[in-house]
Amino acid sequence: MTTAPIYEARNISKNYGSVVALQDVSLHVGAGEVLGLVGDNGAGKSTLVKVLSGVHAPEAGQLLLEGVVRQWDSPHDALELGVETLYQDAGLAPHLSVSANVFLGREVVKPGLLGKLGFLAQKDMDTRAHEGLERVGIAVPASKRSVTQLSGGQRQAVAIGRAVSWARKVLILDEPTNHLGARQAAEVLVAIRAAKAKGLGVILISHTLPHVLEVTDRIVVMRLGKVVADAPTSEFSADSLVKTITGVLDARSGG
Amino acid sequence: MDQTALLFLVLVAMVVVFTVINPIFFSSAVFANILQDWGPIVLMATAQTLVIVSGGIDLSVGAALGLSGVVSALAMRELTASGQSAWSAMLLGVLVAGAVGLAVGLVNGVLINRVKLVPFIATLCTMGAALGLSLVLTGGTPVAGGPAGSIQFSSKTYLGMFTVPIIVVTVIVVAAGLYLHKTRFGRWTYAIGSNQFAARGAGINVESHLYKIYALSGLLSGLAGMFVYLRLGSGSASSGVGQELSAIAAAVIGGTSLLGGVGRLAGTVIGAFIITGVLSGLIIIGVQANWQRVVIAALIAVAVGAQGLSNESLRAK
Ligand SMILES: Nc1ncnc2c1ncn2[C@@H]1O[C@H](COP(=O)(O)OP(=O)(O)O)[C@@H](O)[C@H]1O
């Protein structure tokens, strides 16, 4: 499929002190496209995600959202413009309720003066959080429950549901099916397809290669901070994908 | 059982025990005195609750109380000497005390956000600096000579025990409770204390929020400084020494977790009553006053220990 990129990273470099995490990385995702991003642990996937979402500023390179060069000063900027991210390691605020987590940073306030003072429309958020999660199609725990009372899988489901339901342009999922059982993982794949159908650009990071081969349109392989392959999913087999990740098979830099 | 109700029972039990040992405890005079002790403690404990819920700690509340007490005493003395009325002097005193407290809080914010000190160290530094500064300004002697009649004004009781400053403190604490539990500001405070990275990822400006929290903590401590001034009629550098211990104790007895993300202001309010009630009660039953800090320290240990045990029993379920 050939769509104009909705989100694009050009020549991104990022260091942590003396550790080079990303070196001249470029990738792009189109509207209505699912991009798989794979690579061994430490390849730089999560770092790239944090650059794309505004957590880290890159040392070099450009980000373009719908063709416009953007510089994120904080995740807030990216969220405002419709780039939604599920982080591998951030998770939820465990002491808050499910709905408080779904609406975190986007709280709905009461109408009128109370709202100006910042008073929360809690009931409204409880209802809407439940509806929102249900629409995503992921098994949802009750809105008012504290996240501490949820299982790892339930927490992950809430985090994914939040990202999917808020995403407007780009949805980035860093290892979303970790901690999930087979049925929940299948629900996540359904949610990804639904996001694609809505015209979002989706970036999926996963170690579960059968999922990646099943749900993505194109795959980018990273190794040691660099992109080593970028090709349509149809050009990969399970075997060649593993070999590209491990470096046995090199230089497939997408046609 | 509801935790706040449980705390209330502890408070009632405490009153019963002290009354049985010495019936004088159960009198409006003693209760009025406990309320006067409670005023500044609950202000600092409220500040402490906000800070601890956000995952930090503020050791500078007592020193901020002392510094704002002496600076506003100096300002009020100047104004009184220039022949201004007692009312305008007291108004100036409130403003100066609040501003000094706010300034201490902002310094904490800078040390935490810019210099990247952990809150414990940042506020330990400002605690030392604020105490030192108030000693420098006063040479260690209390600053009197403020508005005439301030003690009469602040000690006049209504219904046997309520003074104007106590009523003001109550209004402030209720407002802070609504702010913490019902508004977006409070929600973000819990979120940051619960998981700072998740809060950041959700687009919350954590640094700017922490500035507000430490500034508010300083402001409340500054107002506590004015409260103490009005009660004593002078500002003294030593008036806040060790008070951070009581403030932290009130918050943790009230159920605020030092790990962040957990706490209710109602609990802190009762915790502050328990602290001040126990201290008064010990004196009334004849325990030497020097034991006070030992008792407060023991109460903190018991409260934090109990939190740990109840967390474990939750996890075991
Ligand atoms: N906060 C950090 N500080 C220092 N080094 C880091 C940090 N985060 C990641 N790294 C390093 O950057 C490299 C890429 O890590 P990461 O992006 O997490 O890879 P992946 O998600 O592909 O497993 C690794 O060498 C890792 O050790």
Ligand SMILES: [Mg+2]
């Ligand atoms: Mg990773």
